[in-house]
Amino acid sequence: MAMAMPKSPKFHVAMFPWFAFGHMTAFLHLSNKLAQRGHKITFMLPTKAQSQLQTLNFHPTLISFHPLSIPHVDGLPPGAETASDIPIFLTHLLATAMDRATDQLEAALRASNPDFLFYDCSHLAPVLASRLGIKAICYNVVCAASIAIALVPARGVSKDRPVTEAELALPPSGYPSSTAVFRRHEGRALQFISAPFGDGISFYERITTAMKESDAISIRTCREIEGNLCDYIGTQYGKPVFLTGPVLPEPSPTPLEDRWAQWLGGFKPGSIIFCAFGSQYILEKDQFQELVLGLELTGLPFLVALKPPTGATTIEEALPEGFKERVGGRGAVHGGWVQQPSILSHPSVGCFVSHCGFGSMWESLMNDCQIVLIPHLGDQILNTRVLAGELQVAVEVEREENGWFSKESLCKAIKSVMDEESEEGGSVRKNHAKWKETFASPGFMSNYVDKFVGQLQGLLDHN
Incomplete structure (x- = not known):
């Protein structure tokens, strides 16, 4: 009689992501993959976020949400718990609130006694984990390029030596990419790294400490596109670097809202431009108007899903x-949340105009639509350079020296990929199809997660 193979051991993971939905959902996607393999998860999150994330918990018997009460910090609006509740310039206060919740985190860890603590933006978490005998994994849900160019010891930033815009336009010593870089006028996009981010600590110090004090660094990426950058990070920190792969969510069982299904269904396949910039970034009114005028200029149907711009209470008043009279029924501008993955997979959508946040980057790669990018923040700029420079699957909208784009430059970028006769459009479409085939090949995603689980088990066995 054949002997039964021994079951692989199961472990318990505590998750403590930065209080922003792009980070919490990425941690929850990984939690689902681990739970699918039988591992137990205790997921720390702000109280109000629990109801919003509940539908993404596909394994509620193994993934337990542990709500945290967010302490009051002077300057934060009452009831603010996540980055979506506040403007970007107040996120340093949310970091302070997160730090003040560390006593709640400690109580939860003592009660649940996990094997691992996964975190990203907490410099206190790995110190706490070490004290409790828990392995600390700094799980980064941004591209490896953004870590390697801005958040490595070779950058040498401190409170006493803030980094200049000119310096940030130059890669640090040993940085291994010539395409995933900042241009001269983009250094300002990373000046925030030396700004305060919590009480008495800068963003740079916070994140580099989080990685220095970890047992291992983990990144939501794959070797096929960022292997050299991951190796550089490991060398810089002297830590093992574990890659999870893209960790894309399962297709949503919820059908697309009728209003959008009907509107999208009224146009021919591959004809619609879909534009979305994530849940946090808010455009200035002038740039918002330039954006929608650029979409109008294309002559193509379009759907825009953006927050109202600065100074406007509704999206309609900012148009x-x-x-509205000129575009008629071919243009829809919406100021609320939409089901982005479902819209991107709709056959009528032929182009995605995106800020290139890391989640949107992977969603665009896994769909067939052409990709046009308008990054705003530091990591989005690096994501854009990976797609447009390294992989050559997208085009980036040209900008002025002040960082703004014109309606003409947006229209030009969209036309370059949407016109059937466009040589550039054919080239990026061909490259996109090749990479999509790689990422969608049988076992590609699951093999990364399986290897990651083995690496975690190796950390435990090494004790």
């Missing part, structure tokens, strides 16, 4: 004069 240019006469815009």
